[in-house]
Amino acid sequence: MSDTTNTTSNTLRKRILPCLDMRDGRVVKGVKFVGLQDLGDPVELALRYEQQGADEIVLLDISASPEGRKTQLDVIGRVAGNLSIPFTVGGGIRVLDDIWALLDAGADKVSINSAALNQPGLIDAASQQFGSQCIVVAIDFLLAPDSLYEVVSHGGRTRTGRNTRDWAREAVQRGAGELLLTCIDRDGTGEGFELGLTGELARTLSVPVVASGGARTAQHFVEAFEQGIDAGLAAGIFHRNELSIPELKLALQRAGVDVRI
Amino acid sequence: MTSSNSRIGIIDTGAGNLASLQAAVERAGRIAVRLKTPQLDGIDQLIIPGQGRFGPVMQTLEERQWLPALSSWFKNDQPLLGICVGLQVLFDASEEDPGVRGLGFLRGEVRRLHSPKQPMMGWAPVVFDSGNDEPNGDAYFVNSFVVPSAQEAIAWTQYGERFCAVVRVGTWTACQFHPEKSGAYGATLLDRWLVK
Numbered sequence: 001m002s003d004t005t006n007t008t009s010n011t012l013r014k015r016i017l018p019c020l021d022m023r024d025g026r027v028v029k030g031v032k033f034v035g036l037q038d039l040g041d042p043v044e045l046a047l048r049y050e051q052q053g054a055d056e057i058v059l060l061d062i063s064a065s066p067e068g069r070k071t072q073l074d075v076i077g078r079v080a081g082n083l084s085i086p087f088t089v090g091g092g093i094r095v096l097d098d099i100w101a102l103l104d105a106g107a108d109k110v111s112i113n114s115a116a117l118n119q120p121g122l123i124d125a126a127s128q129q130f131g132s133q134c135i136v137v138a139i140d141f142l143l144a145p146d147s148l149y150e151v152v153s154h155g156g157r158t159r160t161g162r163n164t165r166d167w168a169r170e171a172v173q174r175g176a177g178e179l180l181l182t183c184i185d186r187d188g189t190g191e192g193f194e195l196g197l198t199g200e201l202a203r204t205l206s207v208p209v210v211a212s213g214g215a216r217t218a219q220h221f222v223e224a225f226e227q228g229i230d231a232g233l234a235a236g237i238f239h240r241n242e243l244s245i246p247e248l249k250l251a252l253q254r255a256g257v258d259v260r261i
Numbered sequence: 262m263t264s265s266n267s268r269i270g271i272i273d274t275g276a277g278n279l280a281s282l283q284a285a286v287e288r289a290g291r292i293a294v295r296l297k298t299p300q301l302d303g304i305d306q307l308i309i310p311g312q313g314r315f316g317p318v319m320q321t322l323e324e325r326q327w328l329p330a331l332s333s334w335f336k337n338d339q340p341l342l343g344i345c346v347g348l349q350v351l352f353d354a355s356e357e358d359p360g361v362r363g364l365g366f367l368r369g370e371v372r373r374l375h376s377p378k379q380p381m382m383g384w385a386p387v388v389f390d391s392g393n394d395e396p397n398g399d400a401y402f403v404n405s406f407v408v409p410s411a412q413e414a415i416a417w418t419q420y421g422e423r424f425c426a427v428v429r430v431g432t433w434t435a436c437q438f439h440p441e442k443s444g445a446y447g448a449t450l451l452d453r454w455l456v457k
């Protein structure tokens with residue numbers, strides 16, 4: 001046995017997750033706007049991010065039609081066959097069979113949002129059947145002035161009246177293996193991640209917490225990781241080349257954040 | 262990456278998707294063959310993949326007649342690679358499923374990992390003992406259980422506590438992490454660990 005443990009750490013590396021919005025088998029941007037711009041093939045883009053040092057990839061399916069969702073399963077198979085880092089697939093999951101189909105196609109994890117709110121037992125069933133490690137519960141929330149941190153569903157369109165803190169705890173108790181927290185008020189603003197609630201949940205819950213929404217600079221990621229947040233997700237800044245993953249990771253390393261280089 | 266005609270048999274333990282592992286073996290230039298039962302003609306190396314939990318994987322291995330096949334594979338020192346739960350089942354037993362006997366090729370017990378968060382999920386450094394001709398690097402782990410210590414350990418990782426990252430006995434190598442999900446580092450290890 002060796003005693004040379006000085007190069008190992010007691011924590012996992014902080015993760016950087018680029019997110020690809022996928023519609024009918026293509027990566028698109030401009031979700032909130034009318035004109036969707038085609039950014040290309042999901043496999044090519046995912047591979048490019050892998051080569052740049054992404055720690056995981058998140059594929060969010062925003063297909064409007066059943067045909068689009070079938071195309072998505074082909075895409076997931078191709079991503080699984082080409083990518084050598086883990087990837088999570090979210091969007092449009094309603095029942096246990098949807099989860100099975102995505103995992104069977106090769107996804108490492110699935111992300112459930114509205115369906116978990118409508119039917120919380122889905123989290124229990126999915127984690128028992130497939131293991132907590134592949135069940136991510138995504139929570140979109142508002143920075144309400146009264147600090148309720150209200151959960152919203154259906155892409156931020158529907159208010160639920162639920163408190164994010166309570167829902168996050170319930171999701172973990174039911175078997176979620178990771179939480180993906182998106183602050184809707186910050187999404188697309190470039191003002192930085194929401195740090196208060198997201199940091200608190202990352203420090204107090206027993207599962208990893210991913211922050212999403214609002215990141216524009218390396219400093220935004222540094223701040224999130226200083227709050228104990230386990231991973232940072234972003235889309236537009238990476239797609240538009242405003243911040244490249246290699247320069248982000250270098251900046252994080254310089255700031256003393258434990259990242260995989 | 263080298264290319265060779267070696268045939269790598271991936272044991273289908275019925276516990277999950279093998280597409281990523283199969284693709285990683287093929288990217289390493291080897292031929293991947295999925296095996297439900299021990300059809301070992303022309304197979305140069307076996308992989309016990311990293312999907313599923315201890316008890317059900319052992320049950321499937323037993324039902325599909327793998328126990329005698331693996332025993333003679335071990336006795337003849339024919340190459341094998343174990344990944345994640347595929348490392349764990351090489352040992353005697355696991356806290357994950359008490360009462361279930363492991364393959365028992367290696368002495369020791371699998372225990373719950375006392376880590377800051379469960380399951381352990383993410384990238385962590387793998388550090389080989391000095392004297393091993395293997396590169397250190399960051400690998401991707403997904404597990405709640407580990408082997409804390411073993412005679413055959415050659416590399417270590419720490420998350421909450423220190424545990425075996427890689428064990429080796431003869432031509433058998435097993436790792437607690439997922440090389441098929443560990444980017445370029447994982448591909449390097451697979452290329453070294455899969456027979457040429």
